[in-house]
Amino acid sequence: MNRRLLTGLLGGVLLAASAGCGIPDNTEVRVVGPGPATEAGSSSGGPVEPPGRTASDTEEEFVKNFLSAAAGEPDGAYDRVRQFIDSADRSQLPVKQGSEVALTVVRLVEQPGIVRGPDEIRVTLKVQQVGQLGADGVLAPPETTAASYEFGLRPTVQESGDETEWFVVDPPSVPLLSVEALEDYYTPKTIYFWSTDRRHLVPDQRYLPRAVPEDRRVSEVVRWLIGGPSNWLRKGAIPLPDRPRLINNATRTDDRWEVNLDMPGDDSTRLELLGTQLAWSLADLNGQLELKIGNQSRLIIEDLEQRRQALPLYQLGGEAPRVFCVYEGAVHPLNYPDQVDAPVPVAAAANTGVVSAGFSRSGQRILAALVVTGGNGRQHLSAGVGIESVASFDRSTTGFRKVGRPVWLRSADPQEPVGLVVADGRLHRFDATADLHEVPVSVPGSVTAVAASLDGHRLAIVAGGGLYVMSVSQEGDGLALGSPRRLHTSLTGLTAVDWYSENSLVVSGSKGQPALFEIGVDGVRETELLRSGGATVTHLSAYPANPAAKFGMVMYEANRVAYRGFPYERIERKHVRDVDATDSGRSGNPTAPFFLY
Known part of the structure; x- marks a missing residue:
């Protein structure tokens, strides 16, 4: 299935206005905006200087x-x-x-x-x-x-x-x-720093005054890179080594840019890493880039766009994300014309008693985590790994009153997958054996939701009704979290969160009444996506906008009813594959929708 087609069919925020959909008939339902465009190299017009x-x-x-x-x-x-x-x-x-x-x-x-x-x-x-x-x-x-x-x-x-x-x-x-x-x-600009293991590029949002002349914008980006990542990212991203210095401003001749650095201790490997970092941090530029060290030419990127295509930010594969839900205690694919006809990548014997789930890809392998109900009414986490399908699962020994939607970190070593889940108000990490370990987080109140970015080195959590972001990296057998940064928004009573683009989140909360908002990763952008009026969103899943998919997709659950994106419709039993929609003995609703990518 063509990714652009699926993006058009699913893009935006989900909404249904039909009777009995979990949102009262007499309540205002409003959708504003089509969802975020990918931000890498974004630029926009507008006034340059403020009025006098x-x-x-x-x-x-x-x-x-x-x-x-x-x-x-x-x-x-x-x-x-x-x-x-x-x-x-x-x-x-x-x-x-x-x-x-x-x-x-x-x-x-x-x-x-x-x-x-x-x-x-x-x-x-x-x-x-x-x-x-x-x-x-x-x-x-x-x-x-x-x-x-x-x-x-x-x-x-x-x-x-x-x-x-x-x-x-x-x-x-x-x-x-x-x-x-x-x-x-100002124009929001995304620059990139290498993760601590130098395997992933981590986005860092900055603001460039529109008053800065065009020929100086490359120099500003290079200076930002030299200055290092924002403080809240420093646990998951690293600065340029040896503190290089820009010699004069970057210069341009036709479609060729030249950057001259004083960079002690440079070597070919380090220069290639810097070249890729510059190519993505200057994602709105095409043509050539020559990197000089002490006035000596050391690296020439003949085509910046080819470098970006050859070394993509995220390994997302060639197909569009698949969509699933939970129906009658089992994970089912959603049956839409735009969906790839693929089975649930979980063995039937394990696909029972499911409350919610989180799947991810790691190369050819499928990572699966299921929240399941045990015989004592407590909820457990089951996890497993398989090639295209997961046949064997391990279950957590501890049961909990409430377990949230599990997420996998895409930054983890493919041979040692790691995920995060909220259980009884506390954040836990888990592995493929469902071995849970609490991860202390310095935030007030109980943690109610966690989401991981595409790069896998940034987290968003909801705790005590507030919204926080932090960086994360693996250290030995555990995870190291950076200091949480509170995002100040006009929403109150937040309940769920997921990443909506590289530098924005989709969150559910209240602004006089329950609503879904897009919130910038620093709290500036605050765009209302949905105002439902009565039903609180309790489950939220998104496929983030990124350089390969220009718009974000969202599915959510409110009042035990699930919804999917454009054209804003309720997910009904007829949309669940392998279920007879005419069977009168089946009366439940699909719940807990989620993406696999």
Whole structure:
């Protein structure tokens, strides 16, 4: 089956509006957007420079422009903000330039409060702290918990008497940048660092000001790579060795780029790794790339796109992902015209008492993990490995009240597969023998869901109703987790999560009512995908957008009813392969849908 065709048939978020589907008939159901496009090398148009102080016609517009003034080249950020501030108060914003620049990125939780007085206008901003944007394009965690800011506006009537201009008085002590301004004046860029075992490239999202001239953008990406991965990734990704230095800016002649580095201790293997890293980190470029070390040509990539095709980011195989569900305690394929006609890769004797499942590929092998119900009503994990099908399973000796959807780490050694699962509010790792070991996580509250990225070195978890990301690597017989990073979103009571693209997640939670959202990996992008109104999503599975599949796919379960993607339909008994849809003795619903890829 053609991957593009399947993407079109399954892409987007799932939704059903029919009676009895688990979502009340009288409840609003809304879908916004088609799902995320793959982000490698993404670029987009839009305004380059934020408006100046005098570009506003109303107080509301002035406040909006003030919250975008810092956007653009880092060296001028503080000066652009000062232009909005009354000269008597400009000293309240410290002088910083270059690498010292840090912009406080906030999400407005309500419209700015503007109270007009006889001599001054008072403005109150109710905000959610999102992060600190540095000169290196990294959005780091917030450095403050401030929930509001207050400042004044001093109106000045021009001599003509027809126009009013404003200055900020008593300003905030930090330069504020709204998430809208971040999305308007920056381009998200994905750069890549090698994993600790140098077997996988790990995505790292940065923000490039659209004001940066085109001929300098390659240099900025190279400087980011030299600076190393974002802090939260450092357990699963490594910086360039020997701290190289860029000699001058990268230069371009026609379709040939030249990068000149001071790189002590280089060798051919290291240069090839760097060449692949550059090819993917500059994924919007084609043509040639010459890498020089100390002005000496050391590596020429004749065609960047050919290098990317020859060394793909992810080993996903040539076929589209398969889709399955659980029906009457067994895993079944879903029977759709766009699906490959393939059997369940689990022996019939083991395919019983199933609550949920997680399958993955590792070369020619199938990794299978089943959550099954034991005779005592407790839930156990069964795991096994096989060639194209799994015949033999081992079951965990410990039973639990509740076991979540199991996931396999795609970064694991193919000979020693490793997975993660949540059991009774705690995170556990397991192997092909279903031997479970608790993995301590420094987050408040019980863990309720876990998801692993395509590269296998990043995790997302839901704990205590909050959303976290962290890096992961294998160390000996165990897993080492990086420090969890909390993503600050407007959703509350989160229940499920999965990766929706390289740098975004699909999460279920509440925003006045149950909803599905796409959340950026740093919490900036927050796009409503589905508002169901009554049914809480309890199970969520996605196939992430990636350079080989341009849009993400999602399936989910709410109120014991499963749904799949475009054209937003309920998964019914007739869609379950090897089941007689006319058998009146069968009345259950398909549940726990998931992908195999």
